[in-house]
Each structure stands twice: as structure tokens, then as C-alpha cells.
Amino acid sequence: MAVLQKIPTGCDRIDQILSGGIQIGSVSLIYGEAETGKTTLAMQCVVNCARQGYKTLFVDCDNTFSVRRLSQIASDKFKEVAELIILMKPNDFHEQGVVVDRLTDYMTKNFGLVVFDTVTSLYRLSVGESASKTFEMNRELNRQLAVLAQVARTQKVAVLTTSQVHSALNRVPVSVQPVATRVLKFWADTVIALNPAENPQMVRAVLEKNPRKLQAVTCDLKIEEKGIHEYPMH
Ligand SMILES: Nc1ncnc2c1ncn2[C@@H]1O[C@H](COP(=O)(O)OP(=O)(O)O)[C@@H](O)[C@H]1O
Numbered sequence: 001m002a003v004l005q006k007i008p009t010g011c012d013r014i015d016q017i018l019s020g021g022i023q024i025g026s027v028s029l030i031y032g033e034a035e036t037g038k039t040t041l042a043m044q045c046v047v048n049c050a051r052q053g054y055k056t057l058f059v060d061c062d063n064t065f066s067v068r069r070l071s072q073i074a075s076d077k078f079k080e081v082a083e084l085i086i087l088m089k090p091n092d093f094h095e096q097g098v099v100v101d102r103l104t105d106y107m108t109k110n111f112g113l114v115v116f117d118t119v120t121s122l123y124r125l126s127v128g129e130s131a132s133k134t135f136e137m138n139r140e141l142n143r144q145l146a147v148l149a150q151v152a153r154t155q156k157v158a159v160l161t162t163s164q165v166h167s168a169l170n171r172v173p174v175s176v177q178p179v180a181t182r183v184l185k186f187w188a189d190t191v192i193a194l195n196p197a198e199n200p201q202m203v204r205a206v207l208e209k210n211p212r213k214l215q216a217v218t219c220d221l222k223i224e225e226k227g228i229h230e231y232p233m234h
């Protein structure tokens, strides 16, 4: 089996700028409003990791992992891909922290990718329950990301986090979002923002940060049955 170098996202322009895909050894972030294709894009990374023979630990924090959606994206490779995924579902932010701390126990041989989808949903619930703990929760989120960055580096895997931001109309709670986004962006070497477009099938992606420190790049993506891809295709 060839050494895993990059994990393609499946969006050509983004993969081009990323010299093949998201990086092994560091943390990447996909963020955007609900329904902008964050989970779909993460699943494409899982499929493209599996195509190279490497396993994924998929931490499904908001209970939205759909086998049906995976089968649409993996297509004829579904069976092989499914066998290379370990799925975990923490119930609260504390459990998420336990998963983070035990990550290396779950990751035996041939792991290429760890996905946290959505890394901020349980954090948000926690903060919502008790505003007085916001400071503590922010510190815990930062701690978890620091551990993830270290695991990426030492285990030579890619870590992919997703985060949901709320539109201006739907902003809850006001103080939480900027802090969480800042923390996540700080730890990520690759940052992809997905912005809704007028056509609900279309998304405008902005590669805000990349390891080569090139200027931000924007491209239009379309969400379809087969996944999320550049549109128009080249
Ligand atoms: N089979 C499909 N064909 C076309 N679009 C789909 C399909 N499955 C999901 N979608 C679209 O993908 C979007 C949700 O993508 P998802 O990756 O779950 O978003 P997010 O994780 O950002 O909330 C929705 O707009 C939904 O309509």
C-alpha cells in the first residue's frame, strides 16, 4: 500500500490549490451555515481516503451520518469504503473530550483520517445549558483542538473538523460563535468556508487558508446525488 500523501476533497480547484487534497499531519476545517454541504464534503474525503486503502474514524457529533448518503457518494465502492469506517457518536461535550483523549486507542493500523462532524455542536449545547460555563467550555474546545493537532502530527493522519455557523437571522447565542470559529481557525492549516448561494443546490466555496499560504480562492460547487463538485466542471 502506497504511503498516504493527501486526501482529495473531490472538488478539483480546491484539490489543485491543496496540491492534491487535505494534508496528512495537520487539522483542516470546513465551516458554513446548515445545509451547505459540510458533511457531504467530509464524506467525500472519507471515500477518497478509503480508495487509497486507509481507514477513517468518523466522529458523528450531531447524529447526521447517513449510510444512504455515503452509498450515493461512494457509488460502486460502497462496500469497500464502509468496511474502512469506524463510526463514533459522543452524546455530550464531555464524551467528545473522552473520544479526543482516547483517539490513539481507536486508531490501530492504516488510519488516514479522523473526522469530527460537527466539532462545535455538542460544545454549543453545553454552553447553551449553562452560560456561566462559557469560559470553561471555550478552554475545553481549545484543549480538544490542541490534542487533535498533536494526534495529526504524531500519528501522521489528517484531521478534518466541520463547524456550523448561523446566519445573521438565526444567531444563537451571540457570544459563542465568534470564539469557537476563532479557536477552530487558529488550529487549522486548511480552512474552507461554504456559503449558500441563491440556487439552493449551489454553494460558493472559499479556500480561506491553505498550507502553502497562497491567496484565498473562490469556486462554485453544486450539491447533487453523487456529492458536491465544482460547477461548471472543467
Ligand atoms: N441525494 C441528494 N441529492 C441532491 N442533494 C442532496 C442529496 N442529499 C443531500 N442533498 C443536499 O445536501 C445538502 C445537505 O448537505 P450536508 O452535507 O448534510 O450539509 P451540512 O452538513 O452543511 O448541513 C442539502 O441541501 C440537501 O438538499
Ligand SMILES: [Mg+2]
Pocket: 038, 039, 040, 064, 117, 118
Ligand atoms: Mg452536517
